[in-house]
Amino acid sequence: MENSGGGALLRNRRLENFLGTNSGQRVEGTVKTDVKNESELRTGKDVYIDDDGWVSVIISWIRIVTCFVSMMVTTFVWALIMVVLIPWPYERIRQGNIYGHVTGRMLMWILGNPIKIEGAEYGKERAIYISNHASPIDIFLIMWLTPTGTVGIAKKEIIWYPLFGQLYVLANHLRIDRSNATAAIESMKEAARAVVKNNLSLIIFPEGTRSKTGRLLPFKKGFVHLALQTRLPIVPVVMTGTHLAWRNGGLHVRPTPLAVKYLPPISTENWKVDKVGDYVKLLHNLYAEHLPETQRPLP
Numbered sequence: 001m002e003n004s005g006g007g008a009l010l011r012n013r014r015l016e017n018f019l020g021t022n023s024g025q026r027v028e029g030t031v032k033t034d035v036k037n038e039s040e041l042r043t044g045k046d047v048y049i050d051d052d053g054w055v056s057v058i059i060s061w062i063r064i065v066t067c068f069v070s071m072m073v074t075t076f077v078w079a080l081i082m083v084v085l086i087p088w089p090y091e092r093i094r095q096g097n098i099y100g101h102v103t104g105r106m107l108m109w110i111l112g113n114p115i116k117i118e119g120a121e122y123g124k125e126r127a128i129y130i131s132n133h134a135s136p137i138d139i140f141l142i143m144w145l146t147p148t149g150t151v152g153i154a155k156k157e158i159i160w161y162p163l164f165g166q167l168y169v170l171a172n173h174l175r176i177d178r179s180n181a182t183a184a185i186e187s188m189k190e191a192a193r194a195v196v197k198n199n200l201s202l203i204i205f206p207e208g209t210r211s212k213t214g215r216l217l218p219f220k221k222g223f224v225h226l227a228l229q230t231r232l233p234i235v236p237v238v239m240t241g242t243h244l245a246w247r248n249g250g251l252h253v254r255p256t257p258l259a260v261k262y263l264p265p266i267s268t269e270n271w272k273v274d275k276v277g278d279y280v281k282l283l284h285n286l287y288a289e290h291l292p293e294t295q296r297p298l299p
Contacts (some may be wrong), residue, residue: 060253067107068163074103075163082170089172090198096171097148104143111137111253113245119262123147126201127235127265130223132287133205134214134243134295137253139164141239141260142203150201153191153222155209176222178208188222192229202226206283214243216287216297224271224279233265236283238290261290 078099085092152173159165176187207217238261245256288296
């Protein structure tokens with residue numbers, strides 16, 4: 001897969017070089033999650049307990065405002081680049097990825113959450129990347145860690161997300177109308193054709209929406225149809241802890257440790273159209289196995 005030196009450098013370096021500040025501790029070794037009443041997150045010997053005091057809230061707001069202002073700057077710079085590249089739509093995709101590497105990594109550094117990344121070697125090949133989605137932080141992480149040459153597929157409403165949504169569209173990433181089944185199917189076919197023709201990768205949230213509780217939602221079938229049309233391997237990316245760091249409906253970011261785990265690629269070369277439901281179940285069960293108890297789907 002095509003990659004740029006700058007993009008690879010930004011993805012391969014860990015956040016540990018920047019962390020170690022008062023905002024949180026670095027995570028050493030494998031992240032193990034044990035949550036009690038959604039108020040504690042244990043990592044190794046460290047215990048992180050919610051702090052909803054006014055000092056913590058003020059620090060959180062400062063970080064969020066800093067994120068927004070910083071994102072305004074990088075978005076403006078890359079918007080100018082995108083305008084120059086209007087005649088070259090797929091070069092805009094690659095520049096959009098580089099924007100994500102810079103901006104996503106910067107936002108995570110500002111938020112200060114300790115992060116553990118496992119299986120990063122699986123995130124360097126051409127593939128369909130899928131990820132669970134329970135927090136805005138998931139988007140920052142995906143922006144940072146997605147390889148150069150990857151096209152995103154999101155709901156059409158993403159255009160209304162301040163700054164990010166407008167650049168997402170300008171970067172030639174794809175949107176689907178979930179309220180119109182015919183249009184959604186055609187969008188998927190268009191994505192598959194673009195991926196094959198231009199040697200691109202794909203990134204998609206198979207749940208189709210953000211989980212409000214952090215628990216894994218049922219998977220849609222779209223990512224399997226894309227795999228059948230492109231025959232690209234599927235690389236599951238498992239996010240843990242993000243729903244505790246930035247909870248649904250709030251603007252208080254907590255210093256909860258996060259974990260990003262790439263699972264080995266799953267070949268789709270021999271997949272068959274009449275077994276779409278089986279493949280969806282296979283991937284959903286795989287996620288349930290690798291998520292902590294509090295993020296697994298309810299029985």
